[in-house]
Amino acid sequence: MHRRPARPQVLGLGLMVAALLLSCTVVSAQPPHVRTVVAVHWSTEDFPSNPPVDAAIAAAFRERPDLSVDYFAEYLESDRFPGDRASLALRDYIGRKYDGRRIDLVVAIAEPSLQFVLRYRDELFPGAPIVYTSNAAASTNALSTQGLAGVTTIDGYRETVELALRLHPSTARLFVVAHAPNLSYEDVLREELAPIAQRIEVSYINEAVLPRLLASVEAVPPGSLILYIRHSREEPGNRLFPSEVARLVAEASAVPVYGIFDTHIGTGLVGGFVRDAKTTGTRVGSIALRILDGARPEDISVEPVPLRPMFDWRQLQRWGIDVSRLPAGADIRFRVPTTWELYWRYIVGALVLTVIQGVIIGALVIERARRRQSQTRYNLASAAGGVGVWDWNLATNEIYVDPFLKHILGYADHEIRNYIDDWGRLVHPDDAPMVMAQAQQAIEGTRPTYEVEHRMLHRDGSVRWFLARGSVVFKHGRAAQFAGTDTDITDRKTSQQVLEQTQAELTRVSRLTALGEFAATIAHEVRQPLTAITLNAKACLRWLREATPDLAEMRAALEDVVDAGERANELVDRNRELFRQRSVKNEPLDINDVVRDVAALARPRLQSNSVVLTASSTPGLPLVNGDRIELQQVLLNLVGNSIDATEAVDAGSRRVEISTVLLTDGRVKVSVRDNGVGFENVDMKRLFSFSYTTKPSGTGVGLSLSRSIVEAHGGRLWPEPNPEGGAIFSFTLPVQELAVAAPPTAAPGAVEVA
């Protein structure tokens, strides 16, 4: 950065400063390597193009710290002070200011400055090379002078207009705004724009008075373009820079305004091929450095500073000009950054956060849905399986009970408090001690698992069966939590009970059915002794009517009466039990006794059907465990079937044989063999099916029930054909373990009982 000298507007102040600087110079001798460069600007310091030029020059020097350049800028202000007055004042000022200080290089910005420098060169800057900028349009007759180097600045009139016409192809007219008090642009412009004028109409607005100028601008018809060169005001006071006028023109204009100075871009002009202050400054700085480095100014060729295509982005937008249509390397300024450009970090950040949040929310939603699904599934499973969970906090006695379980008992969730006492109150009073005892054992750890079937009281007073399962969680060796499930097994229990009842009923009915076939003949059996009793008694009565009764005969008759009575009792006793509803017993019994019972029970039917029954019992069989009546029923059923099966055989040769035998594996086998029809027309697969029958009046219960009874005794019942014709039904029974075999009875090997 250059040091700014005091402004010379007040002479006294300038003298003081000059004196101060002078004294400083005297007091502290400057190091020999420091170079002093003084730039002379033609206009005031605040003229818009000056600061960028100065900045570019100073920047060039800063690039070379080894050269140690002191850069100063002075301002001729010839535009403000026309005539020689300003030049003379500046001459004196610089002369005093830099007195005693060697000026190594002078920079002259623009034509007036160059004139000034050349005029006072020997006086103020003896021997110092000069670097200048000069408008190529202006005549520089002094350029042959020794020690000069520089650049020419050119104005892009035609380039800018051509560009503007390309961007606005339908343009019909061009208006050129240019006015400067001491300069006449128009001749130059007419020459420059001659090719343009051949295509479209070119008009000039050379209006010194601003309001008139703006009125003219406002009057520019649509379909036109304005080329704003510059406008310098003549009136004293209210000084306006050309760039400020540019703003007013652009505001007044209804058509696009183009310009040729970089400092005008940004005021409302669209753009143009402009003279760029910064580029000019950089070029000047570069040449100055070369000279300071020892180059001869004469050896440095004078080159024009290239025009720069420069645009105002906002105006491009306003006039709908696509950036792609601009010349290559266009310098687009005042670009209003988009919201994205301004805030992309925030936007990206926000988006990332939103996405992350979204992902988290999504995950939570999915998780929630999954849980809900899981809960739904659980509820369904819970309801379907009749299972609900409970969780008992042993420290607080709070218990979570699945609302489903409460529902089963006819309560809403809130109607039963979640305390163990409230829940426990619903356990059936008869089961409560057992349930609590088992729970206590589980809590104390003396029972590894808790599993108990118990009843619960429904709100309506009915009973529900629950299967409770659970386990205790121990923390630090203490029972802390007791959790598990309750399963509603009411249906199972109910159906089990119903099934048991049905089976019992069926057994009884079936037995009655089977026995019913024998019942009539059993009555006959009992009638025999009764008839004997009656006959004997009547005989006695007859004898008593005689004068000398034969007492011996009477005694014999009465003894027969007693015998017959006892026999009748026996028969009644034997049969009565068959018809009684009774509980199943499991007692040791001799199967041969059962065979004898059945032979006796079947006798009437055997007789009425003219069937001969043979019993071939193996004496001394081991005892079996079972129910005598049920086994009688099985055997009666088999014998009954055999009797029916022999109907087709001649009356004299119908035979049924019951045999008992001890098998080698220790089981007892009972067989019923007949010479009946056998298994013709019998569906063997369905033989034991419930309700399968081949008899016109059969129920189909007999064999099915018989097999069930045998299997309940741990045995097996099966059919086989009789090799001699007919059928054999056999069943086995396991013998009583460690049972002492019944003492051999006097039963004969084969007794004809019928």
Add this chain to the structure above:
Amino acid sequence: MKTLPTSGRPRLLLVDDHQGILTALVRLLGPDCDVVGTVSDGLVAVEATTRLQPDVVVVDLNMPQMNGLEVCRQIRQTNPHVRVILLSAAVDQGIQERGLAIGAFAVIAKQKCIDDLLPAILGTV
């Protein structure tokens, strides 16, 4: 088989598979009739009838081997002059008709044999 001495009284052959009944019948009818034999088997009864030539055969309807109806039928075939009285535990219309159809002189309920049997036997003579 037990043969009693003959006289002018009705000669009876008693057939029942129950010995107690046979004994009681003998005691009851003995004072008024000559029981020429008792058998407990239907097959034997037909043969005994031919051999003993009783006036009346009293047959229990319900017997193994050969029931009373069959015995009655065969006796009526082989010895048409012999009267057969059937004894039954229960007498209903069907039994009555079937018995009479095969030539039985009477079908009488066992428990009424005091009141009805003796007059029936005596009525045959």
